Amino acid sequence: MKKTILLLAIILTVSCKQDKQTNGKLNVVTTTTMITDLVKNIGGDLINVQGLMGSGVDPHLYKASEGDVTKLVDADIIFFNGLHLEGKLVEVFEKMTNKTPVALAEELDKTTLIGSDYFASNYDPHVWFNIDYFKLFAKKVTQILSDKDPENSANYIENKAKYLAKLDTLQKKINATIEMLPKDKRILVTAHDAFNYFGKNYGFEVVGLQGLSTATEAGVQDVQKLAAFIIEKDVKAIFIESSVPKRTIEALQAAVKSKGHEVVIGGTLYSDALGNAGTVEGTYIGMFEYNVNTIVNALK
Incomplete structure (x- = not known):
């Protein structure tokens, strides 16, 4: 495993690209399916999104494949959950020198998180089950996309507003059902x-x-x-x-x-x-x- 991580780190350090691809769209790589869905809602057809994990995949145990390395090399932006959810991928991220993956959970107020003795961060990483946290994820994704692609910033902001409205509706439905x-x-x-x-x-x-x-x-x-x-x-x-x-x-x-x-x-x-x-x-x-x-x- 250590040799694999070292090889990945060397490839990523040497090969990382910074510019948009030839179709003029940002290449965005995501880890979990929740983050992939979120980024697609904000970016729409203006970006290329590739999720590393699919349905039924356990992020706690996920290991990067050679295909994943290629996606990471070609990415303009990488979004992941953080709080050590993607434990085995973090070793790869930490060795990337030409780009900084965005840990969305780092945007959260740590004093509001649930503690954990198991994870190195001491926080429960399953934060997407708090919809208000997921709204903060949406705002951060919008900011990063806008900073990287200012020409389309207005579109990203509009998409964010529409998605946040849908999350508001979701919260109302859930509250009514649980009652x-x-x-x-x-x-x-x-x-x-x-x-x-x-x-x-x-x-x-x-x-x-x-x-x-x-x-x-x-x-x-x-x-x-x-x-x-x-x-x-x-x-x-x-x-x-x-x-x-x-x-x-x-x-x-x-x-x-x-x-x-x-x-x-x-x-x-x-x-x-x-x-x-x-x-x-x-x-x-x-x-x-x-x-x-x-x-x-x-x-x-």
């Missing part, structure tokens, strides 16, 4: 702790089987402890995550059953990645609304 779920039923059990910002905003107690990162495996004691919690709290449903193998939640369901109780799998939630491209769940807004509907329908 349908009694507060004593707002217990969200998933494969790993990706939903803490969601829980903080909407009054859910969130429990993840694997903790904040999927890099750590849940042990037998973790499963048994959470099974006891589900029984004690009379949790009706637990949830699979699209980017985490479903066997962990199935094992949890089996552990609950072995104790003489039943808990259903309420559906699959999108946590670290959006749904398939071209679907409603393949957009940030569609993903968020789908998750909320799935959670509320299973728990009420």
Whole structure:
């Protein structure tokens, strides 16, 4: 792995390009699907966007391929989440000398973030589940695109305004849907702790089987402890995550059953990645609304 990172660093240091490509559009590279969708909404047809990660991809474990290196070399701008979400890619970013990737989460007020003992940054990196944070991401993306491509700044600003209005509408829909779920039923059990910002905003107690990162495996004691919690709290449903193998939640369901109780799998939630491209769940807004509907329908 270290040799691979060193090779990537050498290629990136020597080959990084600064100018627009021949079609006159900025080449923008993004990491997670959430950021890819955001940048496309702000940049529209004025930029070329290439996302490194696809649907169902776990950013905690993602490793750069040779194809990714080519994309990074040709990029005018690179946007990533930060807060050590893309842990293995950060080693590559840190060795890039001719360009500085933009960590969108660095725009956030650290005093408002949820702490984490696992990540080196000491913050939970799943910040996109706070829509207000995602609005700040949109503003930062707009600023960077405008600075790099001032000729199209007015278009980027207009696109930002339209997208922020859509996020306002999303927030109103989500609030209305969650109000349908009694507060004593707002217990969200998933494969790993990706939903803490969601829980903080909407009054859910969130429990993840694997903790904040999927890099750590849940042990037998973790499963048994959470099974006891589900029984004690009379949790009706637990949830699979699209980017985490479903066997962990199935094992949890089996552990609950072995104790003489039943808990259903309420559906699959999108946590670290959006749904398939071209679907409603393949957009940030569609993903968020789908998750909320799935959670509320299973728990009420």
